[in-house]
Amino acid sequence: MSQAVPPKFQRGPAPADVAAPAREKPAAWKRALPWLITLVCFAYLYSRIAGQAAREGETVAAFMVRIFQDVSWLRWLGLMIPYSAFFFLIDSAVVWRIINWFNTRIRYADILPIRGSAYIISILNEQVGKGAMAVYLNRRDGVPGWQVGSSMLFIMFCEFFYLLFWATVGVTLQWDHVPPVFHSIPAIAVGASIFFAAWVLYFRGKLAPGLELRDRQIFHAFRQANAWHYLGVMAIRSPALLMAVVVYTLAMRLFGVEVGFYQVMGFLPVIFFGTTIPGPFRAVAITMWAWLFPENPGEMAAFGLVQHNFFILFNAAIGLLFLRRANREIFG
Numbered sequence: 001m002s003q004a005v006p007p008k009f010q011r012g013p014a015p016a017d018v019a020a021p022a023r024e025k026p027a028a029w030k031r032a033l034p035w036l037i038t039l040v041c042f043a044y045l046y047s048r049i050a051g052q053a054a055r056e057g058e059t060v061a062a063f064m065v066r067i068f069q070d071v072s073w074l075r076w077l078g079l080m081i082p083y084s085a086f087f088f089l090i091d092s093a094v095v096w097r098i099i100n101w102f103n104t105r106i107r108y109a110d111i112l113p114i115r116g117s118a119y120i121i122s123i124l125n126e127q128v129g130k131g132a133m134a135v136y137l138n139r140r141d142g143v144p145g146w147q148v149g150s151s152m153l154f155i156m157f158c159e160f161f162y163l164l165f166w167a168t169v170g171v172t173l174q175w176d177h178v179p180p181v182f183h184s185i186p187a188i189a190v191g192a193s194i195f196f197a198a199w200v201l202y203f204r205g206k207l208a209p210g211l212e213l214r215d216r217q218i219f220h221a222f223r224q225a226n227a228w229h230y231l232g233v234m235a236i237r238s239p240a241l242l243m244a245v246v247v248y249t250l251a252m253r254l255f256g257v258e259v260g261f262y263q264v265m266g267f268l269p270v271i272f273f274g275t276t277i278p279g280p281f282r283a284v285a286i287t288m289w290a291w292l293f294p295e296n297p298g299e300m301a302a303f304g305l306v307q308h309n310f311f312i313l314f315n316a317a318i319g320l321l322f323l324r325r326a327n328r329e330i331f332g
Contacts, residue, residue, distance in 0.1 A: 001107035041283035048290055048297035067255070067302045076254050080307075083247040084314045090240040091115060093134065094233055098151050101229060103143045113322035119315040120323070136326065137211075154221040158233040161196060163269035164189050165234065166241050166295040170266030178266040179292060185270075200227050244268060248307070255303045257296050267292055275308060282308040 046060070053063035096111040118132045134148040168189040171182050201207035203214050203222040214223055249264045271292075275285045286304035290297040 036236035038283040041287040045287055045290055045297065045301050048294070049301055052296075052298045062285055063186040063298055067299055070256060071254050071302075076251055076306075079247050079251055079254075080310055081314065082245060084311055084318070086243055087240050087311075088119075088315060088318050090237060094236050097236060098155060098221070098233065099137065099143075099148075102151050102154070102224050103137070104141055106141065113325045114125060116315075116319040117326040119312070119319040132201060138304065144217070147220045150218050150220040150222070154225065155233070157222075158230055159237070161192065162237055162241070163272055166194055167237070167264065167269035170262060170264075171271070174260070174262045174266045175264050177258070177260070182267060196230070200225075200230070215287070218270065223279065241269065241272075251307060252300075252303060255299045257293060257299050257303070282312070 004186070049064070050060050053060045058062065058066070092111050094175045095115050096108045097172065099106055099111070114133055114136045121132045134145060134152050137143045137148045164185070167182075167185050171178055171185045175183070188208040198207060199222075202211075203219065204226065205214070213219070245261055245265045245268055245330065248268060249259055249261050252259050252264075267288075271285050271288050275282050282304075285308050286301060289300040289304035293300045
């Protein structure tokens with residue numbers, strides 16, 4: 001993506017007497033935080049895996065090698081490749097629908113390279129990937145950056161409630177089979193529902209009409225949205241989660257861990273929350289698998305490691321298929 005920027009996107013020269021402000025580097029603790037989180041997670045995983053390996057009379061290395069050797073990788077790929085492709089199509093449909101609602105008319109086929117190429121950046125951080133989509137639409141279709149950023153913020157907002165809804169359904173169905181800490185999820189859902197109702201009323205101008213926060217450009221999508229827009233996003237995205245429940249359950253069985261579909265529905269949305277916490281290798285999400293299955297920390301650490309990292313890497317590979325078209329549409 002090193003080609004010259006077309007003239008219509010080039011900026012004029014800055015006035016000579018105005019110096020461009022230097023970008024401040026993030027504080028050292030902010031740069032170190034993701035790595036500290038990762039170290040803590042991996043230290044916890046090692047302690048749990050070492051204990052399981054010792055009980056079975058093996059070294060940690062030999063124990064983990066045996067786990068990976070026992071997996072039927074062809075069957076695992078037969079689950080993960082179709083699921084990753086299915087997720088890409090659903091995820092693109094969400095972006096396509098929101099852009100058409102709040103920004104500009106665009107074909108579904110034209111969203112695919114936008115979403116696909118953003119997956120490459122999402123290897124580092126999913127939210128950074130959404131920012132890349134905002135830049136793409138701004139450069140390609142001339143949509144104001146703040147308006148597209150508002151739509152990306154709308155997507156993230158809906159993701160929280162969609163995951164919370166399905167976590168509540170799963171915990172309710174499997175109340176006696178999920179960890180007790182998850183029993184607080186329905187109460188959180190009730191509080192979140194009250195907040196959601198107030199949020200929609202506020203941005204529709206029916207609650208606290210004198211507050212001008214809603215008029216900022218970053219809330220462009222929220223001012224236009226009604227309750228059906230939020231519910232529509234959650235409905236479009238839900239098939240991806242339901243498919244994930246099936247795929248992850250069957251994949252866990254390939255790693256030697258027997259688990260039911262309803263049980264996975266109870267905690268999979270919460271684990272997906274863990275993927276948004278900063279840290280290399282999706283360390284928090286991987287650690288949560290071992291924590292949820294204390295009798296099988298080794299199997300679940302291996303499962304989480306390959307599951308989450310294959311998913312983001314395969315999505316990035318999908319993005320590579322669209323990268324040439326993305327470059328051409330942005331840079332001419």
